Amino acid sequence: MKIELQKVLPADIEKRSFEMITEELGERIIPEELAPIVKRVIHTSADFDYYENMKFSPAVAKRIAEALRAGACIVTDTQMAKAGINKKLLETFGGEVFCFMADEDVAKAAKENGTTRATASIEKAAQLDRPVIFAIGNAPTALVRIYELFSEGKLNPQAVIGVPVGFVNVVESKELILSSTMPHIVAAGRKGGSNVAAAICNAILYMMRDGQL
Amino acid sequence: MKIELQKVLPADIEKRSFEMITEELGERIIPEELAPIVKRVIHTSADFDYYENMKFSPAVAKRIAEALRAGACIVTDTQMAKAGINKKLLETFGGEVFCFMADEDVAKAAKENGTTRATASIEKAAQLDRPVIFAIGNAPTALVRIYELFSEGKLNPQAVIGVPVGFVNVVESKELILSSTMPHIVAAGRKGGSNVAAAICNAILYMMRDGQL
Numbered sequence: 001m002k003i004e005l006q007k008v009l010p011a012d013i014e015k016r017s018f019e020m021i022t023e024e025l026g027e028r029i030i031p032e033e034l035a036p037i038v039k040r041v042i043h044t045s046a047d048f049d050y051y052e053n054m055k056f057s058p059a060v061a062k063r064i065a066e067a068l069r070a071g072a073c074i075v076t077d078t079q080m081a082k083a084g085i086n087k088k089l090l091e092t093f094g095g096e097v098f099c100f101m102a103d104e105d106v107a108k109a110a111k112e113n114g115t116t117r118a119t120a121s122i123e124k125a126a127q128l129d130r131p132v133i134f135a136i137g138n139a140p141t142a143l144v145r146i147y148e149l150f151s152e153g154k155l156n157p158q159a160v161i162g163v164p165v166g167f168v169n170v171v172e173s174k175e176l177i178l179s180s181t182m183p184h185i186v187a188a189g190r191k192g193g194s195n196v197a198a199a200i201c202n203a204i205l206y207m208m209r210d211g212q213l
Numbered sequence: 214m215k216i217e218l219q220k221v222l223p224a225d226i227e228k229r230s231f232e233m234i235t236e237e238l239g240e241r242i243i244p245e246e247l248a249p250i251v252k253r254v255i256h257t258s259a260d261f262d263y264y265e266n267m268k269f270s271p272a273v274a275k276r277i278a279e280a281l282r283a284g285a286c287i288v289t290d291t292q293m294a295k296a297g298i299n300k301k302l303l304e305t306f307g308g309e310v311f312c313f314m315a316d317e318d319v320a321k322a323a324k325e326n327g328t329t330r331a332t333a334s335i336e337k338a339a340q341l342d343r344p345v346i347f348a349i350g351n352a353p354t355a356l357v358r359i360y361e362l363f364s365e366g367k368l369n370p371q372a373v374i375g376v377p378v379g380f381v382n383v384v385e386s387k388e389l390i391l392s393s394t395m396p397h398i399v400a401a402g403r404k405g406g407s408n409v410a411a412a413i414c415n416a417i418l419y420m421m422r423d424g425q426l
Contacts, residue, residue: 003389045406141223165257168219191260
């Protein structure tokens with residue numbers, strides 16, 4: 001068996017990947033201001049289902065960029081998403097990423113209240129004295145708690161990137177966010193993940209860097 | 214709109230998720246010793262394509278467990294996979310995870326040799342004086358270099374978890390590993406990712422903890 005590798009220079013691999021994604025999307029058009037986000041999610045997953053799945057509230061990318069420039073932080077529900085977000089670039093805009101999942105006070109509060117740690121970590125985020133963008137890639141219970149606190153007037157996030165993955169209440173938790181008036185980016189259905197959450201954040205950061213946002 | 218949430222206790226969410234996966238797999242049977250791995254990958258991706266995609270060399274899970282117990286380390290190509298692997302549990306078996314991608318010597322070698330940093334990080338891993346299991350979730354160039362060094366007799370990994378995701382040479386790099394005699398777990402095709410690499414490692418660690426391996 002002879003396996004032929006494409007000859008692509010290291011610096012050109014990502015560019016060539018995005019060209020392949022664009023070619024394969026073909027007639028499936030994405031609005032210009034959203035295309036870098038959808039394509040980066042497809043790039044991180046090799047899954048063209050995201051062309052259909054991804055839902056955006058109006059001008060959400062612009063709002064996230066403005067919020068980051070005005071000092072918002074990103075709060076995520078996994079160390080993996082935190083690891084995947086381009087923190088160096090985020091810092092150039094004054095941003096920062098927090099993940100409270102491994103914090104002792106969060107573990108304690110979750111145990112006392114009989115909730116998931118994700119729920120408790122959202123409650124901790126609601127106490128922050130700076131604007132927050134949520135990037136939820138794992139825990140539907142995090143999305144549910146964001147929705148509840150928003151409905152009770154106790155939390156007002158700049159935006160919710162709601163892309164948990166899986167089975168128990170994942171679809172439902174995303175429907176809650178889609179039904180709300182919070183600015184949002186949601187991957188409807190079961191699919192998503194920490195990698196998808198990080199890819200969405202990075203796509204927006206790259207558009208900010210490149211003057212597109 | 215009324216959105217109904219399933220009532221599941223926090224401690225039971227993962228168990229219920231795996232039950233849902235098993236129900237949905239239905240007649241699609243997976244050999245007992247591989248089922249926890251395939252199901253955990255579906256759990257982390259909500260993508261049943263992995264039922265078809267995942268390829269295992271004979272007794273590979275057993276070999277990885279034995280290698281870890283004998284002092285092997287895991288080398289991965291992303292900080293995200295490193296973040297996702299259950300390091301506390303790995304440590305109980307004496308294991309450790311390395312990711313060399315952000316190391317200065319790797320960046321320097323890549324620049325000098327005109328390779329990707331992933332290629333350079335595999336060359337660094339080949340210098341380790343302990344047995345290595347690779348968990349590659351991102352860079353096909355890492356898999357290609359593993360294959361080349363193995364073919365030249367310069368690297369003899371205990372196993373290769375080869376699940377990079379994407380477009381340029383991803384399918385081909387996995388075919389190289391599948392065609393080799395290295396023990397391997399591969400997600401054939403374009404799909405994979407850091408989350409999938411971490412899920413495979415964790416599935417094996419949980420089987421070791423639970424006496425299944």
